[in-house]
Each structure stands twice: as structure tokens, then as C-alpha cells.
Amino acid sequence: MTVSRQRRATLPDVAALAGVSTAAAGRALGGYGSVSEEVRQRVLNAAEQLNYRANRLAASVRTGRTDTIGVVCADIESPFFARALRGISDVAHKHGFSTLVTNSDEDLTSERNAVQLLLDKQVDGIICAPADVQQVAHLAQAQGAGTPVVLFDRMSDHLDADAVIVDGVKAAYQAVSRLIALGHERIAIVAELRQPREQDWARFLTPAADVSPGVLSPSEARLLGYLRAHWDAGVPVRRELVRRTGAYDVGAAYRQMKRVLALKHPPTAVFLVDNLMTVGSYRAIRDSGISVPERLSVLAFDDLDWTVLVSPALSVIAQPVYEMGAEAARQLIARIRGGREDGPGTTVMDVTLIERESTAPVVRAPGPVLAPARAHGRRPPAARVAPSPSGASPGG
Amino acid sequence: MTVSRQRRATLPDVAALAGVSTAAAGRALGGYGSVSEEVRQRVLNAAEQLNYRANRLAASVRTGRTDTIGVVCADIESPFFARALRGISDVAHKHGFSTLVTNSDEDLTSERNAVQLLLDKQVDGIICAPADVQQVAHLAQAQGAGTPVVLFDRMSDHLDADAVIVDGVKAAYQAVSRLIALGHERIAIVAELRQPREQDWARFLTPAADVSPGVLSPSEARLLGYLRAHWDAGVPVRRELVRRTGAYDVGAAYRQMKRVLALKHPPTAVFLVDNLMTVGSYRAIRDSGISVPERLSVLAFDDLDWTVLVSPALSVIAQPVYEMGAEAARQLIARIRGGREDGPGTTVMDVTLIERESTAPVVRAPGPVLAPARAHGRRPPAARVAPSPSGASPGG
DNA sequence: CTGAAAGCGCTTACAG
DNA sequence: CTGAAAGCGCTTACAG
Structure with a gap:
């Protein structure tokens, strides 16, 4: 036919x-x-x-405008970016722009290619979640060539551009402080932390250190908040409770969580730093049969579909993801339209701590922490005890 | 600056x-x-x-090619489309194409606008999950103008185009037959079913009816499989157990599930027809405090991140989502390149029934089915009983 | 292999 | 308001 x-x-x-x-x-x-x-x-x-x-292409060749916004996601499959994308495209459409979406998979080379592609296709502006906040020369070049850039989810000291972010340090600080207030002193953290940067951690360990948010990846910022919450509360940081996956990888998070749960002195609480870490770690917790929150309090970054579906429901730090995307689009369009005279600025959005059922006051663990797998959630709840007054970690 | x-x-x-x-x-x-x-x-x-x-735009004006594939998702935020999109773009990139992604939100008018936009931007081909399998004239027009179209997730008798789908009738038949084999006779189904089409259901109710898959939306196909599984097993279909939300809406699924659970003769099993229905319905089940699988077996369409995180882990029908996207892209590119002489065809991908913990043999319910909310998962498991030999539904 | 010219389908000064 | 012409930045016949 x-x-x-x-x-x-x-x-x-x-x-x-x-x-x-x-x-x-x-x-x-x-x-x-x-x-x-x-x-x-x-x-x-x-x-x-x-x-x-x-033929809009022909018109674009003549006018130099395409009415198109380029977006570089770090992981288009994650609920975080999927939702943000919706915020971006809703605002874009409202203003007559369409979106050209690319994906870097958190890889710098892919990101450079993606930006190049967007530029080749003559997008009017770019929203990018940079894979590496230190390596942004390609974005600076785009700006130099007249294509405005708005950073999303991550800002960089090496780029003079608008940015829409959440204060990861503060959010993590708030989360971990809450756990400490519940009496927890052995709080694990599972985070990407691609670059080891152990030397910087040492620097972070100096309470007075003034660290610019523009040199931190999201997971680094959240680690810093974790550390600061400890210092301010006078709770020592245990190196073995800081778990680095090295990549946004569910399997790696699973393994790190398993490992930290198997410690002789396991944590009584865990802070999961983003949705991928949460999926992997939570799976490990479930497989280990540890009862939550009796033996382990869990607090996760990002609210997701399923956080209220698991038992107990997960306590989370929720980001205004849709609104972050929408705001990034608004700022970019304002730049494209040339209606802004002011220099680039950073918009910091507020997070919300939602306490559900997975966080509770610490309880003294009398026996072994591991229980048979699958028994999870079927045992009677352990008695809840007030936080122990002393700062001593439980005896081995 | x-x-x-x-x-x-x-x-x-x-x-x-x-x-x-x-x-x-x-x-x-x-x-x-x-x-x-x-x-x-x-x-x-x-x-x-x-x-x-x-300037690729300028080149495109001259050559008539843009090396761009247009995609019309029905809901870009759903994990289903997010994953499919990855399959599409991986294949596209491998062949030197980029993707222009739009969203219809299951709305026909939005879809028409989206297709028009893609055409205006001179995409070389379109992959579309049509919002309405009966209303596809705009897609036929695209084809007529020389832009090949591949249908994704849904096929239509009104369009002579390639399609990549799953056999929804067969998959649902398999799922529901399994529930029936476990002894269930009161099986609820929660599905979108936008158009009431009650008269067609009557037609479906005739076992011999030959219904072309190209006139069914995904949820209609799954309903048909549900019905056929009943007939073939000689189990009567209870009208009150067929719950229509009328839209892909989590809240509506929640309400329908609540309602069906509140029936005097509640179901002993439920088949959830897609991921949105699952999120809403599962929330209702959890809030109702019904214990799964003791009082209610749950079988859901689509495997998701969290299906193994809930207790008990959800049994599901898994679609090869990534591969479906990849295949759609492959077919479209073959058409674009003109390397195919054959007429349009439909590629049907296989699903997998994964039985986890949420499905079990039916048990006679001795008392009331409702239990206090939040108690869910904390009670000792009910004794599991073999399916009752008679087909009688539990007494009220 | 190489270049001058025409052309893709629009929009934009520039006269009238 | 209207039209003839030039031009956006490429690619494509067509001679040489």
C-alpha cells in the first residue's frame, strides 16, 4: 500500500x-x-x-529563533527529572516554546555531546543539571555564543548563570538533626559521592570551614549537612557509617546498605540521600528483615509514589520538584526574551520534612539486630523507649 | 556582567x-x-x-531531513513512558537521530497539537501512543504527507501503520486465569476505561465475539482478557467488581478500590490494570488495613521500582518496556531510511507473569474483612487454606 | 576534485 | 498596505 x-x-x-x-x-x-x-x-x-x-525550520534559519528550549537531564528515567520535566514543559508551552530533551546519564562526555547537539539545533536556551559542577566550560561557551543557560538542581561556582536549586546542606542538616533529636547517634548515610574527595571531607570536618555550595554536587552538599548536624549536636561522626556508592546506582546502594547493616555496631538510623539510593537501600533493609522503625529509623530525600505504600510509610524530605522545573523554565524564558537586566542569580527553593512512620526514637538494641528475612513487618512492634540520655553507642 | x-x-x-x-x-x-x-x-x-x-537547521531546510524522531507520550511522568523513552532514545542516538518528546496527557486535542508541532518542526518520523485508538486521522494525515508513524503501546484499526504492543487481552487473561486457579471467584478489576462503552461490554460478554485488538484501548483489552478468563473457567462475572475510573487518575483508582472493598461481598482478589491504577488502588488497600494476600490477593500490570519494596512484594505482569521502545524506534528508523518494502505490521511483545507474595490461594473469610487502618502488616499471617472446592462466594 | 550559482522555505528591510 | 529582491546558512546539481 x-x-x-x-x-x-x-x-x-x-x-x-x-x-x-x-x-x-x-x-x-x-x-x-x-x-x-x-x-x-x-x-x-x-x-x-x-x-x-x-516550515518552522525555514523560518528559524531566517529569524535565528527556534522557540525551543533545550534540556539536559541527568537521568530522564528518574521520577525526579520526569516530574521536573513536566514543570519545565508546562511553562514552556504556555509561553510558546517547545522542549528538546536530552539525557547525560550523569556522564560529562554525554553532557557535552548533548549540549553540542542542542546548540547545533539552535535552541534558544538551555536548562541543564550538570553532571559535574566543576566542569562546565561547555556551558560557559554556550553562554558566550549567546545561548542563555539555567542550571537546574545543581549550581556551579565556575559558571555565572541562573540556577534553581534546593539548599542540600540545609535540608540534610534538618533531616539529620531530627534523627539526632530522636536520640540517634549512629546514623548511616548512603550517597553517590562520585569523587572520593576524602581530603575535602577532612576540610568539611572543620566546623568553621566555609564551603561554597557551588563546588558541591548534590550528594556532597547532603553529606555536608549530615556532618554539620553531627557537630552542632556534639555527636561524633563514624567514618564507617558514611557509605559512598560512587555512582547513581541502585545495586551499589543495595550493597552499601547491606554492608553497613552487617557492621558489628550497626546504625540505628539511616539517611538516604536521593531516590536511587533510597530504592537500593530500602531493598537491602527489607531483605535483611530489619524492622523499621523499631531497629532502624529511615529518612529519605525525595518523596515518591511509593513512600506511602510501604509499611511503615517512609519519612521524607520532599523537594518541590515540579515547581523547581517550572521556575527554571520561567527564568530561562525571561533571559531569552531579554526582559531581564539583572545579573544571574540563584533561586533556592524550600524543602519539607514529612515525618511518617519510618522514623522513631532510638531504642536500645538488646540482642542481635538481624532477624530472618521476610519476617519484616510481621512481628509485633517493639516497645518504644525514650532516647537514651547518654551519648554512648550501644555496647557490642 | x-x-x-x-x-x-x-x-x-x-x-x-x-x-x-x-x-x-x-x-x-x-x-x-x-x-x-x-x-x-x-x-x-x-x-x-x-x-x-x-547550523543543522539550515542544512535541514535544504535536505528535507532533520535526523529527528518525534515522540508523543501519553504521560511522560509515568515510569512506563519514562522507561520506553529511554529505549527509544538509545536506539535513536545509535542511528544518529535525536528525539523531540511531547506529551498528550491522554488528551486528543493535545495530541493533535503535539503531532502538528512535530510536523512543523519537520521531524523525520513519529512514534505515538494514541490517546484514542478510534481518532487517528491526524496520524493518517502525517503519513499521507510522507512522515512515517509507528504506534506505541496501542494499535488502531483506523490506521495502516506499524505498531509495537503487548497483547493486553492475552496478558490479562493469563493473570486472571492464575487468580482463578488459586481459587478466586470474586476478582475485582480497576481500570481506566475512559469511554463507558457499556454496550460493547455486552458484546464482549458473548464468548464467541471476535473483537479486533485495534479497536480497544489498553484498558479495554485488559478488561476483555479479564472477562474471557472468567468465561473459560466458568466463573460468573460480577458487574460490581468491574471498576471504571474514567481516567488515568490515581485518586479515582483510590476511590474505586475503596468502594469495591466496602461491598457487602468484597472481592478476594484484585487485578490492577496499569501502574497508575496500581498506585491508587494499593494505597486504598493499605489504608483499609486489609491484609494481603490473606484477605486479598493483588496482581498488578507493570513491574515497578517499588513492587518489591512493599510487604508483601507485589505479583505482577511485567512488560518489556525498554525493549518495546527500542523496537518502535528501530521500526520507525527503518521506514525513514526507506529500507523496508513490506507493509505495516504489528509487533506483539511477550509479557511475564511474576508471582511474588501478594497472590495466594483464596481463603474463606470467617469474619469482617475490614480491619483497623495501619494495623496492616503487623498481624500474624492468617492460616493459608486450600481453595474451597465449591464455587460459592463467601457468605455475607 | 573544485567553484559559481541556484535553491530549500521562509522573513526582512526597502521602495512604492 | 504591498511587492520585488535580498538574505538566513546550508547543500546540490552543473560545469570545468
């Missing part, structure tokens, strides 16, 4: 049928310049008859 | 610097036609010096 591919009608076709010049036809259809009502009607009729649709 | 926007170098700029014609420069950089090695080098050097990047 062969479909006859009749050539698409072009502007000259319409103009000829309407008996006017191409220029007039373009003006009538494109909403620029001025035309008499009579010509407009003739052209509109002709266009309809020919089923005419303007 | 003003960034100096120096004009981007163009092909004539490069040609001038290299001391050759624009045509030669284009050939050297574009990989078409032939150039001497010496010219190539001079041009490459010049391009590098000027930081030249070809």
Missing part, C-alpha cells in the same frame, strides 16, 4: 493561489507586518485549501 | 579562512561529496580556529 507523497504546499504556492506576493502571504499567516483584511482572508482561504503548514 | 556575543562563524567564514569555496568547505565538513586531502585539512583547521559549528 503506497501512500502518494504529494509535495507539501509552500508559501509561494499559497501566495499564487491567493494572487498575492509571497511576502504578503507570509505576513498574513505569520502574524508579522501588516496586511489588509481582504488579503488576509484570501491568503487564509488559500492556505486552508492547500492544507498549508509553515 | 555582559557577555560579548560574537557572531557564530558560518560556512563562508570557514571557506574564506581556508581559501576555498563554500561548497568545498561544506563538503569537507559535511561528509558528502569528495574533497582532496589537502583541502580537507585546511578546512578542518579553519573550522577549528573559528570554533565553527554547522
